[in-house]
Amino acid sequence: MYAVKANPSPELIRILWDNGITHYDVASIAEVRLVARTLPDATLCFMHPVKAEEAIAEAYFTHGVRTFSLDSMEELEKIQRATRHASDLTLCVRLRVSSEYSKLSLASKFGVSPQEAKELLFAARQAADALGICFHVGSQAMTPDAYAEAMERVRAAIVEAAVTVDVIDVGGGFPSAYPGMTPPPLERYFETIHRAFESLPISYSAELWAEPGRALCAEYSSLVVRVEKRRGSELYINDGAYGALFDAAHVGWRFPVALLREPESTVRDHGFSFYGPTCDDIDHMAGPFELPADIRTGDYIEIGMLGAYGCAMRTAFNGFGSDETVVAADEPMVSLYTVVERADDVGVASNVVKL
Known part of the structure; x- marks a missing residue:
């Protein structure tokens, strides 16, 4: 299930569909x-835990959405009213879990506390055709331990509530590679999650879901910017904090960069x-971004790995911004999806795990 918020580009959504992604976290x-307009046959899951009642009603009656997330009794009652107490709902109760292993925390805003989970799970079970438990370990989880610990909280909630659970949704948080951030292979995350899922007190037919966003789209696009001025070690460029570089400015994210100049610079x-x-x-990106020391006004820079939360965060503040897009066939600047050659399975991505 692709988390659309990471990059809502219709072109990307179609690419994911063509490669087997049929469910979308909206x-x-x-x-x-x-997504309904772009992919009429897609399955949509409304996974925001706090929704407007009219949004729930439109999603259910107009767009065929049957899966909803919630983290409170108030939201459960809202969903029931908006869907006129429909009997075909999949309701996913979001648990609050730790974000200590992730670069960006999602631990404080959403999620029912362990003390309140029992009552909510029991009530949701009565209202749902299928009951799910979901969580989010935070963005860019740097170790599979994040999911192992969250699954232990899921186990405790199921035992305490004594309900039958049909879906376990491990949410997002799957990482990508950036300068200074090299996570373990994705295979280790999948193995950890699958092992924990198999040990949960759930029915044999229970389904395991995930909501990757960044991991599916980070490598999708780069940004090309022009240097408008150089002042020592500071470069003034024509995109920034209010454009595609929100994360670089506001959370100190470093992205891979390359000088686009012919002939190539030989300066260190x-x-x-x-x-x-x-x-x-505050339209400032501290970096540091490693570029040839002879870079100058008029040069162009490629900033990579901006497929996730790049175009999605753009504004037109101060009248700046461009929607010009060029399709390129070159490889991403950094990738977790490397291809390894094996005698029994030639050309298999190294992060693929066979279960």
Whole structure:
């Protein structure tokens, strides 16, 4: 199940569909409409735990959405009212779990506490055709232990509530590779999750779901920017914090960079910071971004791994921004999806796990 919020590009959504992704995690009625319009046969799951009642009603009656997430009795009652107490719902109760192993925490805003989970699970079981438990370990989880510990919380909740659970949804958080962040192979995450799932007190027919966003789209696109000015180790570029570089500015994310110049520079790299084009001082990306020390005004830079939360975060603040897109066939600047040659299975991605 692809988390649309990471990159809502219709072109990307079609590519994922063509490669076997049939279910989509949508978090707003706008995302519901987008995917329904782009892929009429897709299965949509409304996984935001707090939704407008009219959004739930439109999703259910107009777009055929049957799966909803919740983390409170209030939301459960809202879903029941909006769907007129439908009997064909899959309701996924979101548990609050730790984000200590992730680069970006998602531990405080959503999720029912362990103390309140029993009552909510029991009530949701009465209202649902299928009952699920979901969680989110935070964005860019750097170890499979994040999922192992979250699954232990799932186990405790099931035992305490004594309910039959039909779906376990491990959410997102699957990482990508960035400068200074090299996570373990994805295979280790899958093995850890599958092992924990197999040991849960659930029915034999229970389904295991996941909601990857970043891991499916980070490598999808790069951003090409132009240097408008150089001031020592500071480069003024024509995109920034209010454009596709939100994460670089506001959470200190470092992205791979390359100078696009012919002939290539032979000068050794130097650490630079970036300023974006707006009038705002916080339009600043500290980096450091390693580029040849002779970079100058007029040069172009490729900033890679911006398929996740790049275009999705853009604004038109101060009148800056561009929607120009060029399709390129080159490989991503960094990838977790390397191909290994094996005698028994030639050309298999190294992160693929056979269960």
